[in-house]
Amino acid sequence: MSCQQAEQPWLESVLLAEHRTIGMLLRCIEAACATCEGGGQPPIERLKSVVEILGDYASRYHHAKEEMLFALLRRSAKGEMESFVRVLDNEHDELDGCFATLDLAVRQMAAGTDGHAFVPQARRVCELLGWHMRCEEEKLIPRLRSLLSPEDLNVVKEWMESTDRHLGRERKQRLEEETLVLAREFGVLREAPVG
Numbered sequence: 001m002s003c004q005q006a007e008q009p010w011l012e013s014v015l016l017a018e019h020r021t022i023g024m025l026l027r028c029i030e031a032a033c034a035t036c037e038g039g040g041q042p043p044i045e046r047l048k049s050v051v052e053i054l055g056d057y058a059s060r061y062h063h064a065k066e067e068m069l070f071a072l073l074r075r076s077a078k079g080e081m082e083s084f085v086r087v088l089d090n091e092h093d094e095l096d097g098c099f100a101t102l103d104l105a106v107r108q109m110a111a112g113t114d115g116h117a118f119v120p121q122a123r124r125v126c127e128l129l130g131w132h133m134r135c136e137e138e139k140l141i142p143r144l145r146s147l148l149s150p151e152d153l154n155v156v157k158e159w160m161e162s163t164d165r166h167l168g169r170e171r172k173q174r175l176e177e178e179t180l181v182l183a184r185e186f187g188v189l190r191e192a193p194v195g
Contacts, residue, residue, distance in 0.1 A: 011153065012141050014160060018062045019133050024179050025054040026126045027188035029102075033119050033126075043185070044110045050182050051106050055099035057175045058129070060167055063092045066136075068159040069144075072152045081147065084139060091132050098125045 028050045032042035070089045077085055102125050105117040148156065164172060183189040 009145060011144055011156060011160075014065070015062075015141055016137070018057075018065075019137065021176050021179050022054065022058055022062065022129065022133065024183040024188065024190075025050055025057070026130060027190070028182050028186040029054070029122045030126055031186040031188050033122050036115070036119050044106070046182060046185055048106050048110060049178065050186075051099070051103050053175050053179060053182070054125075055096075055103060057172070057179070059092075059096055059099065061163070061172050061175075063095075064163050064167070065156075065160045067092065068163075069156055072156065073140075073147055076149070076152065077147055081143070084135075088132065088136060088140070091128070095125070095129055095132065098128060 028047075032047050032050070035042045067089065070085050073085045074082060074089075098121070102118075102121045105114070105121045108114040109118045145153070180189065
């Protein structure tokens, strides 16, 4: 195995690192669901932070990058892969709606008006987003280099860097650091942080 093969390519590395962050947030939500289902009350303010970070990080940082990637893939991929990319892209829209509904459910629970909406909506977000990420990790990410031209890879890299610059690298880093704190507080930190 050459040094180049042993090294995780930058594109795959970025996407997988962001998936790990999102996965930690999902595990926090699952822990809150388990607390509710056990008759307890999760730490509402911390749960609100988890849901806010999830919506912000997944939509603004991660999905913004993937949408450019998907646009290039729709142009170059054929057949089954082209259809698969369209499904992933459509799921982003569905997830954005789910994030908003989950945020509302947490706010209602915090206000004491309706605590029953949280668990079903939270389970839906965890299931849909977890499935979405697993599909990307199993079927898409390992094939990116064979699906994209070197020119497209350069476009994606420039887009990802400009997205982070525009949205704020420091803000993204703070969201990732806050995610680690929340994961520790919810008792769901399973892996050592990367980087």
